[in-house]
Amino acid sequence: MTVDHKAHPVELAPGVHRIDTPLGDRYASLYILAGDDTALLYDTGVDGTIPDHVLPALDLLGIDATSVTTVVVSHCDVDHFGGVADARAAFANARIVAGPADRAAIEDFDDYLAHRARGLVDDFGWDEDPAVLEWCRSVTRESRLDGTADDGAEVDLGGGRIAVIRAVPGHTRGHVAVDAPWADALLVADAVLGSSVRLADGSPAFPPTYRYVDDYLDTIAALELTDRELLLTAHYPTMRGDRAREFLAESRAFVGRLESLVAVAISRPGGRTLAELVAELNPIAGDWPEHGTQGALAFPVAGHLERLVKSGRAHRAGALGSAAVWAAR
Incomplete structure (x- = not known):
């Protein structure tokens, strides 16, 4: 339409x-x-x-x-x-x-x-x-x-x-x-x-x-x-x-739900890069189509990572190539 x-x-x-x-x-x-x-x-x-x-x-x-x-x-x-x-x-x-x-x-x-x-x-x-x-x-x-x-x-x-x-x-x-x-x-x-x-x-x-x-x-x-x-x-x-x-x-x-999803995902062993988080959460975070929407989800997920770091609930645990790896504290 x-x-x-x-x-x-x-x-x-x-x-x-x-x-x-x-x-x-x-x-x-x-x-x-x-x-x-x-x-x-x-x-x-x-x-x-x-x-x-x-x-x-x-x-x-x-x-x-x-x-x-x-x-x-x-x-x-x-x-x-x-x-x-x-x-x-x-x-x-x-x-x-x-x-x-x-x-x-x-x-x-x-x-x-x-x-x-x-x-x-x-x-x-x-x-x-x-x-x-x-x-x-x-x-x-x-x-x-x-x-x-x-x-x-x-x-x-x-x-x-x-x-x-x-x-x-x-x-x-x-x-x-x-x-x-x-x-x-x-x-x-x-x-x-x-x-x-x-x-x-x-x-x-x-x-x-x-x-x-x-x-x-x-x-x-x-x-x-x-x-x-x-x-x-x-x-x-x-x-x-x-x-x-x-x-x-x-x-x-929605903000509360996505933050909870991000917090749970980075608490799993090995942590997650932003790309891994987006790929994992995009199918379950909302009712939008999976194809072609990961770029949009990257923005709020990055914001939640920053917020979790600021509150002491997450940290940068390393890197995978040029991408930071984020993990729960």
């Missing part, structure tokens, strides 16, 4: 519009926040998303591109920042910003490779599939940002609608959300990921790709405390009320 290329924007609340854009068998949801004076775009999609989908959606909404004065890039994954150059071309009056910790990877693809896509090479001996890296390069055109989206910063859209930047790390170090208090809505992109990322038809695609476990848990707790009626993500249906709360609880429960 693929997303309808002619999908129209959907108004979820006054001044909050969702635009579902195609991403293979998945979709990437971008959002427009509109006030009386200006508008904010949350995320840019991959290269081509803005001219092919966002600009037509703005036309349908009656919003001129010159009214978009802020573009917030949620984080440094290519399906969220690959269209930054498009944003630069389309929105002449816009200030384009991202979280401070993710800025370098968004502006420089080599930095993205070193610290995000291939960020597990040095410490874990795990590298990304070359085909995935080739696709990432093909959907990305870098451009300089205009500054950072700092926690607590406000964007006045006019008519009493003030959007607020919220730091929500865990999936990446610099992931940011946008709070729309007037609509009781929170735009979170990939800040929380449930128990699996889903295809457009709702079936499981691959594991939740959080990376920094304590930060991720803190973000879940912060979102629960904020308790907005609308929880708006990049790859899941719109969630309201109890469904949003259930999703946050599901996200936390």
Whole structure:
């Protein structure tokens, strides 16, 4: 199943519009926040998303591109920042910003490779599939940002609608959300990921790709405390009320389950490399397909190894070639 290329924007609340854009068998949801004076775009999609989908959606909404004065890039994954150059071309009056910790990877693809896509090479001996890296390069055109989206910063859209930047790390170090208090809505992109990322038809695609476990848990707790009626993500249906709360609880429960699986696996004789852990846990950690999903699981498993080491429950016990071996203490 693929997303309808002619999908129209959907108004979820006054001044909050969702635009579902195609991403293979998945979709990437971008959002427009509109006030009386200006508008904010949350995320840019991959290269081509803005001219092919966002600009037509703005036309349908009656919003001129010159009214978009802020573009917030949620984080440094290519399906969220690959269209930054498009944003630069389309929105002449816009200030384009991202979280401070993710800025370098968004502006420089080599930095993205070193610290995000291939960020597990040095410490874990795990590298990304070359085909995935080739696709990432093909959907990305870098451009300089205009500054950072700092926690607590406000964007006045006019008519009493003030959007607020919220730091929500865990999936990446610099992931940011946008709070729309007037609509009781929170735009979170990939800040929380449930128990699996889903295809457009709702079936499981691959594991939740959080990376920094304590930060991720803190973000879940912060979102629960904020308790907005609308929880708006990049790859899941719109969630309201109890469904949003259930999703946050599901996200936390998955973290606990995966950490237990990692702890048990490294307690067995000989320890485990990251590659061995991923191969062992991928068939039992969730309901996603086994084929082609190990690269996604490597990110949270690496995060759990780091957390177990930090808490004194694990250590680096040796190496197998260039890959570290991890064992329980």
